[in-house]
Amino acid sequence: MxxxxxxxxxxxxxxxxxxxxxxxxxxxxxxxxxxxxxxxxxxxxxxxxxxxxxDQVDNNMQINDDIIDNDKQCMEEWRKGNPFLKDxxxxxxxxxxxxxxxxxxxxxxxxxxxxxxxxxxxxxxxxxxxxxxxxxxxxxxxxxxxxxxxxxxxxxxxxxxxxxxxxxxxxxxxxxxxxxxxxxxxxxxxxxxxxxxxxxxxxxxxxxxxxxxxxxxxxxxxxxxxxxxxxxxxxxxxxxxxxxxxxxxxxxxxxxxxxxxxxxxxxxxxxxxxxxxxxxxxxxxxxxxxxxxxxxELDQIEQFGNGYQDFLQSPLQPLMENLESSTYEIFEKDPVKYALYEKAVYHALLDRVAPESNEITVIMVVGAGRGPLVTRSLQAAEKAKRNVKIYAIEKNPNAFVTLQNMKAKVWGDKVTIVFGDMRKLKSPDKADILVSELLGSFGDNELSPECLDGAQKFLKSDGISIPSSYSTFISPLSSSKIHNEVSSYKDLTHFETPYVVMLQSVAILAKPKEIWKFEHPNRLVVRDNEGNPINNYHNTRYSKVTFDVKFGGILHGIAGYFESVLYKDIIMSILPETHSDGMFSWFPIFFPLKTPIYLPSNSTIDIHFWRLSNSQKVWYEWCVDTSFGSSIIQNVGGRSSWIGL
Amino acid sequence: MxxxxxxxxxxxxxxxxxxxxxxxxxxxxxxxxxxxxxxxxxxxxxxxxxxxxxDQVDNNMQINDDIIDNDKQCMEEWRKGNPFLKDxxxxxxxxxxxxxxxxxxxxxxxxxxxxxxxxxxxxxxxxxxxxxxxxxxxxxxxxxxxxxxxxxxxxxxxxxxxxxxxxxxxxxxxxxxxxxxxxxxxxxxxxxxxxxxxxxxxxxxxxxxxxxxxxxxxxxxxxxxxxxxxxxxxxxxxxxxxxxxxxxxxxxxxxxxxxxxxxxxxxxxxxxxxxxxxxxxxxxxxxxxxxxxxxxELDQIEQFGNGYQDFLQSPLQPLMENLESSTYEIFEKDPVKYALYEKAVYHALLDRVAPESNEITVIMVVGAGRGPLVTRSLQAAEKAKRNVKIYAIEKNPNAFVTLQNMKAKVWGDKVTIVFGDMRKLKSPDKADILVSELLGSFGDNELSPECLDGAQKFLKSDGISIPSSYSTFISPLSSSKIHNEVSSYKDLTHFETPYVVMLQSVAILAKPKEIWKFEHPNRLVVRDNEGNPINNYHNTRYSKVTFDVKFGGILHGIAGYFESVLYKDIIMSILPETHSDGMFSWFPIFFPLKTPIYLPSNSTIDIHFWRLSNSQKVWYEWCVDTSFGSSIIQNVGGRSSWIGL
Known part of the structure; x- marks a missing residue:
């Protein structure tokens, strides 16, 4: 069949x-x-x-416990396991x-x-x-x-x-x-x-x-x-x-x-x-x-994601590993994301510099990759009729080759390209506007906060960061299919690892709630003589959110999303309710629970989430607490999953 | 220390x-x-x-979020991880x-x-x-x-x-x-x-x-x-x-x-x-x-069990494996069990034969081991002043050597010893009284029902079986200690195996309830020409019992006990409420749950238990059902634990 x-x-x-x-x-x-x-x-x-x-029944239509001896014999013979008669x-x-x-x-x-x-x-x-x-x-x-x-x-x-x-x-x-x-x-x-x-x-x-x-x-x-x-x-x-x-x-x-x-x-x-x-x-x-x-017809996101439904992917680690050209290629195709960035730079330029002014605005694109944000910043400047000088900073030596080609063939003198890690570079200049695209599905999970902490020393004291903030949201989620996928690895590590997933066979048990937010620039951090933060405790977070689950279900894990303010009212979001139309660069993230928890209808659950850090890495821990049982605290000390600094 | x-x-x-x-x-x-x-x-x-x-506080005794810059610097330095000052x-x-x-x-x-x-x-x-x-x-x-x-x-x-x-x-x-x-x-x-x-x-x-x-x-x-x-x-x-x-x-x-x-x-x-x-x-x-x-002072059971508290033992498989002499030795020391058997045989003899009668009562001890029940039956006959002929049937060749010694040195002509499996032997005689000690901690878990099915063909149609019945009881149990012991094996098999345990670090969450009973002789079974049952379906059981748990706890597993009627009002029991005083032959049995279930106070749980059989083996399956989650059905098809026929 x-x-x-x-x-x-x-x-x-x-x-x-x-x-x-x-x-x-x-x-x-x-x-x-x-x-x-x-x-x-x-x-x-x-x-x-x-x-x-x-199932002989008696006069009262009850099954009769005494069946006749002949039947009994016949039944015991049948019970021994005779083949079907063909009729x-x-x-x-x-x-x-x-x-x-x-x-x-x-x-x-x-x-x-x-x-x-x-x-x-x-x-x-x-x-x-x-x-x-x-x-x-x-x-x-x-x-x-x-x-x-x-x-x-x-x-x-x-x-x-x-x-x-x-x-x-x-x-x-x-x-x-x-x-x-x-x-x-x-x-x-x-x-x-x-x-x-x-x-x-x-x-x-x-x-x-x-x-x-x-x-x-x-x-x-x-x-x-x-x-x-x-x-x-x-x-x-x-x-x-x-x-x-x-x-x-x-x-x-x-x-x-x-x-x-x-x-x-x-x-x-x-x-x-x-x-x-x-x-x-x-x-x-x-x-x-x-x-x-x-x-x-399938919409753009569905077309892009077709075949990836409920498929578990490990989140990127662009800091520890250099991305491949094809990865840049895919993400540069997003029709929506770069338009939003262009709009943000455009409005920032309008606000920052008076019309007709000859002033040169310094824009630094930190983590420039193969340069899409440089191109868009140039377009924004042209549209806004403002003079700009653009720095493109990138630590991936392979992407840096493309940047050199782009400067030579397309961008010209307005763009200066700098090779190095934004956290360690000496400042080549001071920027008016710092532009970055360092967000993961969970917002801060590709270490945007730590990278921008470092890049902030290039920024003028009244400078602008695009994005100016990003918030992380979570929802309790039910999906036996995805949980079974994780279970199939038969180890603890996979239960304590987040996955990027195009969610399909799932039921979201309650609407997403915000757990934390990062804002840039962050002027409150104590910095050393080099301008770098002394430690990373200011980037740790802990949040408890309470969800009301109206209709019972099995809690298999937690879905994660971000919503970012690029500039003023220009929002970029993968949160279902505010999702930027047609943007496909991010699927949601999924944090599994080792042991699923049954939630009755009208129940209340607390989800605790931590972002933690030591000098080598950042990791998440999470747990669920209900009045009828709780989970373990997952990924203790980042034992199973972490992001390298 | x-x-x-x-x-x-x-x-x-x-x-x-x-x-x-x-x-x-x-x-x-x-x-x-x-x-x-x-x-x-x-x-x-x-x-x-x-x-x-x-934790500087402000005038309202709230923790002040702005601490002075000097303190801030000092705090970040301390956070980097300085050693204690010795003072x-x-x-x-x-x-x-x-x-x-x-x-x-x-x-x-x-x-x-x-x-x-x-x-x-x-x-x-x-x-x-x-x-x-x-x-x-x-x-x-x-x-x-x-x-x-x-x-x-x-x-x-x-x-x-x-x-x-x-x-x-x-x-x-x-x-x-x-x-x-x-x-x-x-x-x-x-x-x-x-x-x-x-x-x-x-x-x-x-x-x-x-x-x-x-x-x-x-x-x-x-x-x-x-x-x-x-x-x-x-x-x-x-x-x-x-x-x-x-x-x-x-x-x-x-x-x-x-x-x-x-x-x-x-x-x-x-x-x-x-x-x-x-x-x-x-x-x-x-x-x-x-x-x-x-x-x-420790009582007899505590003395006997000292050091065995919460220690997991696999139940005996006396049918598949021949017991060792030391195992017989230990169990023969029970001061209570054999006294109860002697009393049961004594009363059965009194009831069966008129005083002063010369009639000879045939007693068959099936599974005689090294002979303690033979000795006790002889004592009962002497006390009752009745004439008896005793058969001692045993399939363990090693124990049979002891039986030969006992006959030669102690018992004499009144006792006939027969070597063989009671399920397959041809009847040497017809018995008035069939005496057996085939019970495990869970009653039927050493296959007493199947053995006595076979031995029943030696029994006169009005003959007596000692024991005449045995019932199995279960209780929901909490014990993180015992559950951790089982977990430490890190495999499914151990979670689906019952253990004999002297329970100490446990909380019994509700009083035991009966799940099933076996009665002997069982005259309702259809038998083949040899007198053996055609199949073993009459020995399968299924029972659901509901427990009210007043005070919440974690359900880690199920405790099992038996209570047996040896003869009329002579009861032998390991059920806490009716435990035969000083009898130490059996500790309770423990069936683990793979995933513990949290029970809130005033909750109700259903425990389902099955005794199942095919032609080679007997096994148990069990599961727990509550209104806030249920377990898997454990030990499906006897995949992890079974008793060989």
Whole structure:
């Protein structure tokens, strides 16, 4: 069934699922194919296989504990493990393997209080799973966990480890329509417990069944952090358009289009409500494919990030390591970032020097790289009609070669290039404006504060720094997918390392809050005779922020963002609410928690964050404190991750 | 300071602790020695070292953010890391190293909202710890965590890893006397968070300070699960007896005597209340030593278990492995177990055969080992004046040699010895009474059910089994000590293995509840022509039990016990409430949780337990479910621990 699982095929997989316990496989498959489906979900056994439950009931409809001796003998023989009789099976052989998803019998009752029913259910479950796994089916639809399901979880858990190719799709209705009290997150909590019991096994995923009424977006949000392998559309949830054709509500459409980004399989479930009597079964799948075709084009950030969703990258260490040319190349392509810098320099020049003045404004670009900020500063000066002298300071010897070429071929005399580390250089001149682009996803995590502390000695006492400040924000985050990625390294170091990630399969549990800020220039620092700070304690930070989490979830880690004031009201931000439109230079940063913490709905958590330093390095430590447990303090003393000074 | 930490010295260590921030070390040590103390707690620095906090306050008593430039310069120089000046130190050199416990300055304020005070506090903390660690002091008294203490935890955590010989004793008042609302478990919760933040570091332990009024025993209980290295007695908590001498209340005495079993250090804290003006400071320590001398003698179980407290042992596998002679030797010494068996056989004989009858009662001892039950059955018959014929069946070839000797030298003709496995033997005769001792700490965990299933074919249809039933009980348990022991193996297998443990450093979080029961003979099982069960499904079990946990704690695992009915009202039990007096053959069993779960006060937890089987083995799986998180299902498919059939 390669067509279902191959994510590179733009065509989506839509399957058929008929509401029947007995059927003829040949005619079902033929019919599904004729109506344009890519696969079909079929029961593994005929319903009469239920006889092996031996769930004889008495007059009061209670399961009878005394079954007749003959049955008892027959049951014990069956329990020894006999093969299926071929007439018990709907999925009999390999003929349609690539086209089939097997369905486990709904009558299996693993949480019966009756030992006999429970035991026989487990044997039947194993028998069915073992059979379809033998046939090599790629997926099996498993029944929805009922209110008590721990023995179901245990039974399935035992089998998960033995599956090689086959995945379990667990049928999870997005909302529990059985209960009168509508607890909108109850099904999520049920699923969450089930998979926790099963150790988040990678073979266990969700077939999410959509209801007629979708809950609030914040409730829907949580499902994006889950491993959804299939989405089930009961035919009754479709509305009818003017022509009598089935369509989905706008809210459904929006949710389905979001789900499409995760490339699940889609399933049309004929629930026999016969809601659109004049049209055939084919039109539902055609409609879903239509939705897929009318997905909006990817925006610039999505295009840039395509393929990087939920992929863990280590943050750059541009101070300790010299960046490669291709890295500069990528970041110089950002259409937004350099326009913001140009605007900032432009306004700073306007404010600093009167029009028509002949005064020369000294601009120093510290950490000039291959020179994009030099070019933009020249353009700003031209636009502002101000005279400037520009210094380009860079410590990367390879980038410095490009700077020499740029000076010779493009910039000319207005630009002076200087090779060296801004923290150690002797001042060539005093600057009016200091321009730098030293920010990481977490703001200060590429050591902008320490670098600008050093560069500040080049700045006039009334000089301007662009950026003038940057603030760091964090949010509690849920993502079993990303946490599993980190877990797969099986060591502490990876749990105590931040990652740059384009977040996709995540639920943000509360809005970001600011934890700290750096402002430049910093005139309060005590400096030695060379003009350098005596130590780095002024750049340490500690912050505790409290979050209210309205809807429960698993806290897997902390997302980090920055927002920077380049100059006055010119803001550059990767914070979701104020994100600079179309800027792709930074993905958010992710700090994992070693042990995920379950947060009930309406809970309060404190996140503590530190920026710490000694003479060789800077590092972060973080921990979470709740009224129902707390984490360890992660990355003590920078043992697992740090940034070299 | 070997006298403090050497646990083999029966004499306890009692130290002096004067309430002073400044003192002369020579006179303090001399005075403490003269008053009979084994060590003294002294501040590391003089109080004037506080000047380095630079916590200048303004007129409103707020910490002033602007300190004068001269101070600023001086502070930054100090922050670079200058050595102590010798006049700043009370503990100056190595002279009294073995007699000293250092005390960190109380003025250190790591959770100040002021960056300067916080930063300087951390530098001072590191400096003090580094100095006493350099001197090789064995312990340091650290201040009580205040209401907000996360930065204190982080600062201490950073240092813990660098300590080699020195331990931290954290001063924890058993009750927070500062607050008007008396939350009796608040201090425990504070401590619990603190050590969680510090990853349960083994260098971090408690100096428990006793209050004048002790809370309920159930509150006191929880402290026994904690690493208490010292117990502090403020002089004000002592009452005054008729002669004007200090004594402790009965409740205090009982608690202190319990604590003495853990061999902590004791500290007399002169709180300057001068409550017993007519006596010298020596009498407090003399009184504590008096309490130690008047500890009750160890009972039989304590004597037997001495040295085994909290020590993890793997359960026996007598079916798969043949026991050694010394193992039989130990268990045969139990003064209670065999008396109970003799009583059970005696009453069974009385009930089964009329007095004066000549009828011969056939007794089969299955799994006879070296024969203790044979001897006891003969004694029971003699006492009951009944004629018996005894079969002794044993599969261990080594034990069988002893049986041959016993028959030849002691038992004679009344006893027939048979070599073989009771599950496979052909019946030599039909028994009236089947006697077995196949129970493990968890009841059925040495496969008594499976063995007796096999042996049952030797039993007459109205025959008696001794034991006639056994039930398994579990309790939720807290013990960071035992959990750390399991963690130290650093693998999943050890977290999924049960251990036999003499529980000492534990808190039982709720009373044990029964999870399942086995009864013999079991007449309901379907058997094959040989009389053996067709499969083992009738011996599988699944049980969910719900516990109400009144006082919060960390759930580290599950304690297991059994209670067995040998015959009618003759009970053999290792359940705390019904424990057979003086019986030492079984310690409880402990099932670990891979990830401990924090339980708030008044919480409810479900524990699910399974006994499962295939044709080769029997194993247990277990999991915990709470409304604020759940565990994985441990030991899936018996992957980590099992008992071979």
């Amino acid at each position: 390669a067509s279902i699982i191959d994510k590179n095929v733009p065509r989506i997989a839509v399957g058929a699922f008929y509401n029947q316990e007995n059927c003829d496989i040949t005619s079902s498959v033929t019919s599904a194919k004729e109506t344009g489906h890519d696969f079909i979900i079929l029961p593994i056994t005929h319903s009469n296989y239920k006889r092996f439950l031996f 018990d099976l709907i999925i009999k052989d390999n003929e349609h393997t690539d086209y089939l998803v097997g369905k486990i019998s709904e009558w299996i009752n693993l949480d019966s209080s009756n030992h006999r029913v429970r035991t026989n259910s487990e044997i039947a479950l194993k028998q069915q799973l073992s059979w379809v796994s033998h046939l090599g089916l790629s997926a099996i639809l498993a029944p929805t966990p009922t209110n008590s399901f721990v023995n179901y979880a245990r039974s399935l858990n035992t089998i998960l480890g033995s599956l090689t190719y086959t995945h379990i799709w667990m049928r999870i209705p997005l909302i529990n329509e059985d209960t009168s009290c509508s607890n909108e997150i109850e099904m999520w909590e049920r699923w969450n417990k089930f998979r926790t019991f099963c150790e988040n096994h990678s073979k266990l995923s969700i077939a999410l069944e959509l209801p007629a009424d979708l809950p609030d977006e914040v409730i829907l949000e949580r499902w994006f952090a889950e491993p959804i392998k299939a989405v089930i559309f009961p035919t009754k949830i479709f509305l009818t358009n003017a022509k009598g054709y089935p369509v989905l509500s706008r809210k459904h459409q929006a949710f389905v289009k979001k789900l499409m980004k995760y490339k699940p399989n889609f399933v049309i479930f004929d629930d026999m409500t016969n809601k659109h009597p004049k049209v055939g079964f084919a039109v539902y799948q055609e409609y879903i494919r239509y939705l897929n075709r009318t997905m909006p | 070997a006298s403090i930490i050497d646990k083999n010295v029966p004499r306890i260590a009692v130290g002096a602790f004067y309430n002073q921030e400044n003192c002369d070390i020579t006179s303090s040590v001399t005075s403490a020695k003269e008053t009979g103390h084994d060590f003294i707690i002294l501040p590391i620095t003089h109080s004037n070292y506080k000047r380095f906090l630079f 700043d130190l009370i503990i100056k050199d190595n002279e009294h190293t073995d007699y000293l416990v250092g005390k960190i300055s109380e003025w250190i304020n790591l959770d100040s909202s002021n960056h300067r005070v916080r930063t300087n506090s951390e530098i001072a903390l590191k400096q003090q710890l580094s100095w006493v660690s350099h001197l090789g002091l064995s312990a340091i008294l650290a201040p009580t965590p205040t209401n907000s203490f996360v930065n204190y935890a982080r600062s201490l955590n950073t240092i813990l890893g660098s300590l080699t010989y020195t331990h931290i004793w954290m001063r924890i008042p058993l009750i927070n006397e500062d607050t008007s609302c008396s939350n009796e478990i608040e201090m425990w919760e504070r401590w619990n968070k603190f050590r969680t933040f510090c990853e349960n570091h083994s260098k971090l332990s408690i100096a428990l300070e006793l209050p004048a009024d002790l809370p309920d025993e159930v509150i006191l209980e929880r402290w026994f699960a904690e690493p208490i290295k010292a117990v502090i007695f403020p002089t004000k908590i002592f009452l005054t007896n008729a002669k004007g001498y200090p004594v402790l209340s009965r409740k205090h005495q009982a608690f202190v005597k319990k604590l003495m079993k853990y061999k902590p250090n004791f500290v007399i804290f002169d709180d300057m209340t001068n409550k017993h003006p007519k006596v010298g400071f020596a009498v407090y320590q003399e009184y504590i030593r008096y309490l130690n001398r008047t500890m009750p």
